[in-house]
Amino acid sequence: MSAARSVATRLLYRDGIYPRAPRFSASTPLPSVERAKAAAGHAAVAHSFKPEQHKVIGIGSGSTIIPVVEAFGALPPSVLQDKLFIPTGMQSSQLIRKFKLRLGSLDDLERWPRPIDIAFDGADDVDANLEVIKGGGACHLREKVIMHASRHNIIVADARKNSEILGVGLWNQGVPVEVVPYALDYVLNSLARLEPSSHKLSERHTATLRMGGFAKAGPVLTDNGNFVLDVVFPSSECLAASCRVRY
Numbered sequence: 001m002s003a004a005r006s007v008a009t010r011l012l013y014r015d016g017i018y019p020r021a022p023r024f025s026a027s028t029p030l031p032s033v034e035r036a037k038a039a040a041g042h043a044a045v046a047h048s049f050k051p052e053q054h055k056v057i058g059i060g061s062g063s064t065i066i067p068v069v070e071a072f073g074a075l076p077p078s079v080l081q082d083k084l085f086i087p088t089g090m091q092s093s094q095l096i097r098k099f100k101l102r103l104g105s106l107d108d109l110e111r112w113p114r115p116i117d118i119a120f121d122g123a124d125d126v127d128a129n130l131e132v133i134k135g136g137g138a139c140h141l142r143e144k145v146i147m148h149a150s151r152h153n154i155i156v157a158d159a160r161k162n163s164e165i166l167g168v169g170l171w172n173q174g175v176p177v178e179v180v181p182y183a184l185d186y187v188l189n190s191l192a193r194l195e196p197s198s199h200k201l202s203e204r205h206t207a208t209l210r211m212g213g214f215a216k217a218g219p220v221l222t223d224n225g226n227f228v229l230d231v232v233f234p235s236s237e238c239l240a241a242s243c244r245v246r247y
């Protein structure tokens, strides 16, 4: 068993909360990135989830969220019986169902504000200030709604996503921006007029409409029926400035 997996397993068994083994087989070696994601996902639940306090749980999207939901699925029925899981999109709804957790929606929640107790999600890039880029899987709009509605947010990421400067390391395809089709030209024009934050910067950013590739002819459509623009900034300074622009 790898060190990462044994740490995750130890954490899962912490306090006797996890009587059953998580559902991956030790005999099937996982590629190292997948192992890191599994370790991060399982450790996030073991460290952050407090069964007595957290009854309503937000579930984000992407590949790293899978071991998070898997870790919840390994909890005993007595812990899960009063828990409700709120998805951020189609993928997380399917995951919640797959691991036989109770699926809810924002509409079911009455407490106001912040009706979700804790939300777990992945990220594409994370810096030392815990600023993140999200939306590589085109799910970021609902993810932001769920994060806003949640009292605590846990971002789960493997070490590759730990960046000194956002957007220039492993994740260099820009800041995803979800756009209502009706406003596509308007948003493209607005982005084109964003000024670089420093006079030293002459290059401008580029906004590319994300295409479906082999999976879909034409542009990607989000769970909300919207387009996604990937906006690449020419320098870290400009990227940081763009992150401060709130639409």
Ligand SMILES: O=C[C@H](O)[C@H](O)[C@H](O)COP(=O)(O)O
Pocket (backbone or CB within 6 Å): 060, 061, 062, 063, 064, 065, 121, 122, 123, 124, 134, 135, 136, 137, 138, 139, 140, 143
């Ligand atoms: O739109 C997708 C989400 O923001 C994901 O949380 C993000 O892209 C990270 O995904 P993954 O865990 O697959 O790297």
